[in-house]
Amino acid sequence: MAEEQIAHMTVAGWAFLAVSWISITALTAFCITRVLKSDKKAGPDETPLD
Amino acid sequence: MNGREHWATRIGLILAMAGSAIGLGNFLRFPVQAASYGGGAFMIPYFVALILLGIPLMWVEWAMGRFGGVRGHGTAPGVFKLMWPGRVSKYFGVFGIAFPLIVLIYYMYIESWTLAYSYFSLTGAYSGISTREGMGVFLKSFFGPGASTTAYAFFIITILLNFTVIYRGISRGIELLAKIAMPVLFLFAIILVVRIFTLGAPDPTRPERNIINGLAFLWNPHLRELGNLGMWLAAAGQVFFTLSVGFGVIVTYASYLRKHDDIALSGLTTATTNEFAEVILGGSLAIPLAFMFFGPLATREIARAGAFDLGFMSLPLIFDRLPLGMLLGALWFGLLFFAGITSSVSLAQPAVAFLEDELGWSRSKASIVLFVFTFLAVQPVILAPGFLDELDFWAGTAGIVLFGTIEIIMFAWVFGMRRGWEEITSGADIRVPRIFYYVLKYITPIYLIGMLVGWIGQQGRNVVTLVGVPSEQISWKWAARILMLAIVAILVILVRSAKRLRSEAASNG
Numbered sequence: 001m002a003e004e005q006i007a008h009m010t011v012a013g014w015a016f017l018a019v020s021w022i023s024i025t026a027l028t029a030f031c032i033t034r035v036l037k038s039d040k041k042a043g044p045d046e047t048p049l050d
Numbered sequence: 051m052n053g054r055e056h057w058a059t060r061i062g063l064i065l066a067m068a069g070s071a072i073g074l075g076n077f078l079r080f081p082v083q084a085a086s087y088g089g090g091a092f093m094i095p096y097f098v099a100l101i102l103l104g105i106p107l108m109w110v111e112w113a114m115g116r117f118g119g120v121r122g123h124g125t126a127p128g129v130f131k132l133m134w135p136g137r138v139s140k141y142f143g144v145f146g147i148a149f150p151l152i153v154l155i156y157y158m159y160i161e162s163w164t165l166a167y168s169y170f171s172l173t174g175a176y177s178g179i180s181t182r183e184g185m186g187v188f189l190k191s192f193f194g195p196g197a198s199t200t201a202y203a204f205f206i207i208t209i210l211l212n213f214t215v216i217y218r219g220i221s222r223g224i225e226l227l228a229k230i231a232m233p234v235l236f237l238f239a240i241i242l243v244v245r246i247f248t249l250g251a252p253d254p255t256r257p258e259r260n261i262i263n264g265l266a267f268l269w270n271p272h273l274r275e276l277g278n279l280g281m282w283l284a285a286a287g288q289v290f291f292t293l294s295v296g297f298g299v300i301v302t303y304a305s306y307l308r309k310h311d312d313i314a315l316s317g318l319t320t321a322t323t324n325e326f327a328e329v330i331l332g333g334s335l336a337i338p339l340a341f342m343f344f345g346p347l348a349t350r351e352i353a354r355a356g357a358f359d360l361g362f363m364s365l366p367l368i369f370d371r372l373p374l375g376m377l378l379g380a381l382w383f384g385l386l387f388f389a390g391i392t393s394s395v396s397l398a399q400p401a402v403a404f405l406e407d408e409l410g411w412s413r414s415k416a417s418i419v420l421f422v423f424t425f426l427a428v429q430p431v432i433l434a435p436g437f438l439d440e441l442d443f444w445a446g447t448a449g450i451v452l453f454g455t456i457e458i459i460m461f462a463w464v465f466g467m468r469r470g471w472e473e474i475t476s477g478a479d480i481r482v483p484r485i486f487y488y489v490l491k492y493i494t495p496i497y498l499i500g501m502l503v504g505w506i507g508q509q510g511r512n513v514v515t516l517v518g519v520p521s522e523q524i525s526w527k528w529a530a531r532i533l534m535l536a537i538v539a540i541l542v543i544l545v546r547s548a549k550r551l552r553s554e555a556a557s558n559g
Contacts, residue, residue: 006258006346009266016090017269020097021330028326031319038315038479039060 069392078357088275095285115304124305146298161390171379264338296450314478436523
């Protein structure tokens, strides 16, 4: 049976994970905040679109 | 005023669009692709495709949908006819109904497995099985002439649930479903991620099989893979599939917007929400968990075997070994079910909208006809080996890239980028960077044509001539092709007759 080689997280691995997670989370938070802000300007959250 | 339905709320619209995008692929296909192609390095072509293909095409489909919807057309044939008032343009739009319909045929069946497995998990139906091979035999009870009546019963329940949502319409059906299903989906995913991240090392004799090394398995980049054309094609294909672009479903959903509604911010919010579900939640569940229990060698083998092996054969075994595993398994499959149903209703909607808008049918009549057809068409998917894969390749993989190419050329070059840009930025709640004007006009079309050429060069001949396909599947694969051609032919005939039925609508704009 082949010996299993466990690769530990490398600096590059952390970098790829961190950049991906942080950029996606930041962009998602930005978009949701802007949606909520523009909805607030237009009226209550559940106001019909027109 | 054309009397079409509208979304009741903006939050409902965004959740419905995100629900369409977030599907089984986010939690099964993405981690398998990333693990198979270069780990973290996969994210380079993935993000490139997201920025140059996915988000631009998403804006294009939103813009096309709103443009057509305010003029009484909610599907690609009508929208194309408005954008290019020639005799043939509407026939290119047939793919925007045919592809989602073909995908719906098999997608709803897979979705029914998730509902069934959720029930099986709670009742312990597979708890005696301890090997992947055993789970494979269990999964086979969903296929072939010997498919179990339980499997069939769950399919009937699934198709009825989908039918009910579509029958109730946009705001009372699809939007209401999204408002319930999407928060539940995120809640289930977060519970599972928290549980996996707090598991430690499940086997004390193997402390190196832990969550950090599980994430390393997925994220450590193999940069030499960047020279692999296959990885670039796979990443672009994944972006297409995950954002639901190239299907025509976004066009239809966006057609229920009003003239001055924002599309730039709403479209971007949909895309980022989908990415959050895919990269952060989807990337933290199946593959790291498989690694923690099976180790790197078996996990690599599982990833190579594909999404079904991972989702339906490997993970149930793992949940079965955990405390409260029955509940965790039910959450996992419940999560997949909610992801599935919010996507499948979006796949059904273009056909229903076409029958309503272009043939003047009532929603109830259109829904009944569509679901009777789907029920009949799914039978060979259940009974015949290879049938599902063939539909998936042509409609769900190659087809969406083809239709995406048609859409971008129609939008940027036939309709004209100047008018197209006005459509995208009209009513926008954010400023769309001007660089996307040039991305849409030049880079996205070239990228897509390159993808098509790359695919044809790499796989085209083998796929068309069925090289390597087991002999018992060949006749069924041809049957699947005939079914797809028949669907396209019927739609062409309907589009042709719809011209006479709704000739005034095209000039209404």
